Amino acid sequence: MISEEEIRKLKKCAIRIRKHIVTMTGLAKSGHPGGSLSAADILTVLFFKKMRLKPEDPQWKERDIFILSKGHASPVLYAALAEAGFFPVEELKDFRKLRSHLQGHPDRLMTPGVEMSTGSLGQGLSVANGVALAFKLDKSPRKVYVLIGDGELQEGQIWEAAMTASHYKLDNLTAIIDYNGLQIDGPVSNVKEVAPVVEKWKAFGWETREINGHDYYQIIEALEWADSVKGKPAVIIAHTVKGKGISFMEGKVKFHGVPPSEEEMKAALKELEEQEKEIENEGV
Amino acid sequence: MKEFEYRHLRDAYGEVLLELGEKYRDMVVLDADLSSSTRTARFGAKFPERFFNVGVSEQDLMSTAAGLAIGGKRPVVSTFAIFATGRAWEQIRQSIAYANVNVKIVASHGGVTVGEDGATHQMLEDFAIMRVLPNMRVLCPADYYETKVVVRKAFETEGPVYIRLSRAKFPVIFDEKHDFEIGRAQIIREGKDLTAVGVGITVYGLLQAAEELEKDGISIEIINSPSIKPLDGETIKKSAEKTGKVFTVEEHSVIGGLGSAIAEYLSQHYPVKMKIHGMKDVFGRSGTAMELLSYYKLDPTGIKEEILKFLESS
Secondary structure (H helix, E strand, O other): OOOHHHHHHHHHHHHHHHHHHHHHHHHHOOOOOHHHHOOHHHHHHHHHHHOOOOOOOOOOOOOOEEEEOOHHHHHHHHHHHHHHOOOOHHHHHHOOOOOOOOOOOOOOOOOOOOOOOOOOOOOHHHHHHHHHHHHHHOOOOOOEEEEEEOHHHHOHHHHHHHHHHHHOOOOOEEEEEEEOOEEOOEEHHHHOOOOOHHHHHHHOOOEEEEEEOOOHHHHHHHHHHHHHOOOOOEEEEEEOOOOOOOOOOOOOHHHHOOOOOHHHHHHHHHHHHHHHHHHHHHOO | OOOOOEEEHHHHHHHHHHHHHHHOOOEEEEEOOOHHHHOOHHHHHHOHHHEEEOOOOHHHHHHHHHHHHHOOOEEEEEOEHHHHHHHOHHHHHHHHHHOOOOOEEEEEOEOHHHHHHOHHHOEOOHHHHHHOOOOOEEEOOOOHHHHHHHHHHHHOOOOOEEEEOOOOEEEOOOOOOOOOOOOOOEEEEOOOOEEEEEOOHHHHHHHHHHHHHHHOOOOEEEEEOOEEEOOOHHHHHHHHHHHOEEEEEEEEEOOOOHHHHHHHHHHHHOOOEEEEEEEOOOOOOOOOHHHHHHHOOOOHHHHHHHHHHHHHHO
16 A cells, blocks of 8 residues: 555656646747646656666666657656656756757657657557567566557557557556547547547457546556456556646647747746645645 | 579578578567568468567557567568558658667568559559668668578668568579678679669569670670668769769669669769669559569560660660
8 A cells, every 4th residue: 555655755746747847848839738747647656656667777677668659748758757867857948959869759769768769649559569579578577558648549550559469468568548638639529539448448358447547546556457467458548637737728729739838837837836835735 | 595593582581581580589570461472471380489460450560560679679570562661651760760770671572573463562662762761771682592691681780671572483693602781782794885783683684685785795784782772882883984874773663762872872973874764653553573574674675675775865
C-alpha cells in the first residue's frame, strides 16, 4: 500500500512537470500543451514510481522502456526526463529552439532518455511490440510502456500492431490510452468516433482496464494489474482531461496545438503554485 | 549470344539468411505473409523463435523491426518491393531512417520482371524514394552470386540499408569469388567509346549488347553499380573522362534512380553527355518477365538499340 506522503510527493512532482509544460510551450510560442497536461499524472507515476531507470546511465542495460507514441506530447516527456535527472532542467527553456536537443517531437539520437523518435502518429505501438519481442527473446524481465493518444486510435497501424501484440502474447508490454476526448479538429466523437474503446481492444485480444488518469491510486493500481496479466498484452484506458490542472485550459480544443500567451502562462503558473501550497498544507 | 545459367536472386538471399542466422544469434527476420516468395521461410523453419510473421501489415512490419533494433536485435525485413517501400515509406522514414536504427530491408519483386502480376506489383520507383532518405543506403545486386555478397556486406554494416531483389530468375554473370563493397562500382568490361552503367538485370543486358556492338567496332566500357547510394561517382567519372559519354540503364523509372544519381554526380563534377534509359515515366503491364524486358527495351537487343540511338545523336 502506498503512503499518503508518497502520493503527495508524486503530486508535487506532477505540478513541477505541469509548470515546465506551460513554460516550455509558452517560451517556445509553439508546441502542444493540452495533450501534455492530460498525460502528466500518468508519466509522473511511470517515471517516478513504476519504471526501472537510471537517469545517470540512460543506456543502462536493465532499464524499462517508455515510448511516447503521441509524440506531440513531447513537453511532458522532456519535463519528466529533466525532473528525473536525464538532463538539466534549465535546458527545458530551449524547447523547439535552434541548436536545442529538445526537438518539437522526440528524437532518440538527440535527447538522453528518449527511447524512440516519434511524432508521426500510429507507429509507437508497433515499435513497442518490437522491443517487447526482443526482451522476450532475451528472457529479460524488462518491461515496455507505450502512451497512445485517443485521436491516434484513428490510425490504421495501431490496429495492425494491436493484432501483432496479442498474436505474440506480449505480456511484457503495457499500452496506456490518454483518452482526453479531444483532437485538433474538435471532439474525437465528432471528428471520427473511436468508441467503444474498451470493446475494441478486447476484440483485438487485449486485457483492458479503465481508470481515471488523474487519480494516483488508480494509475498505480492499474500498472500493478498490468504486471499481473499473463499471456496477453494489457491496455489501460485512462480517462483524462485535456489541459488538466489549469482551469482555463481544461477541456479546450484550442490548447491541443496552441501554447499559452504570456498572460496565460503567468496565470497558469499562479494556479499551479496555489495547487502546490494546497498539497503542502494537506501534509501538515 | 552466349548461353547463361538462370538463378533466383531470392534463393541466394534465403541461403545467406541461414548462414548469417547461424553466425549471428542476435539476428531476427520479419516478413508480412510473403515468406515463401521472399525466401525468408527457410530462416523461419530453421530459427522459428527468431522469425516473426506479422501478417499482411507492412506498416506494422517496418515499425516492429525498428523496435526489435531498439531492443538490441539485428532485424532483416522482407516483403515485396512495392509494399516495403510504397505502403510503408513513412514508417521507414520515421522509425528506421530518422531514428537511424540497424534495420536491413531486403525486398523481393522489384521492377517489371515481376511479370504477369502487372503494374500494381511492379515497383519502379523504389530507388528514388529510398535514395532520398538520409541515413539510408540503397543496393541492388545483378545476379545470384552478387546477391550473396551484397546481403552479407549489408548485414555486417551498421545502420539502415535497402536491398532490391527480383521475382524472376536472372542470368548468372558472376561466380562465388565475386566481391562487393558498399559504395563501390566495378568496371566489368573495358572499352573506349562509351561508358555504360547498369544495375540489376540490366548489367547482363549491357554485357550482351556490348558483345554485339563490338562486332560493329563499337567499344563499350561497362560499370556494374550495385551501390546506388552511396554512389561510386569517382569510378564513373574516371571512365567518363576516358569515353566522354555516359549511358545508364536500370529496371526502374528514368526519374530518380541510378541514372539520376549519376547525373547528379557528373553534372557537378564532370559534366558529360548522358543518356538515362529505364522505364520512361510509365507504369508497367502484364506479361512474362522476358517479354516485358523486351517490350521496354531493357533486354540486350533493346539496350543495344538505345545505345546506338544515343551514339548517333551525340
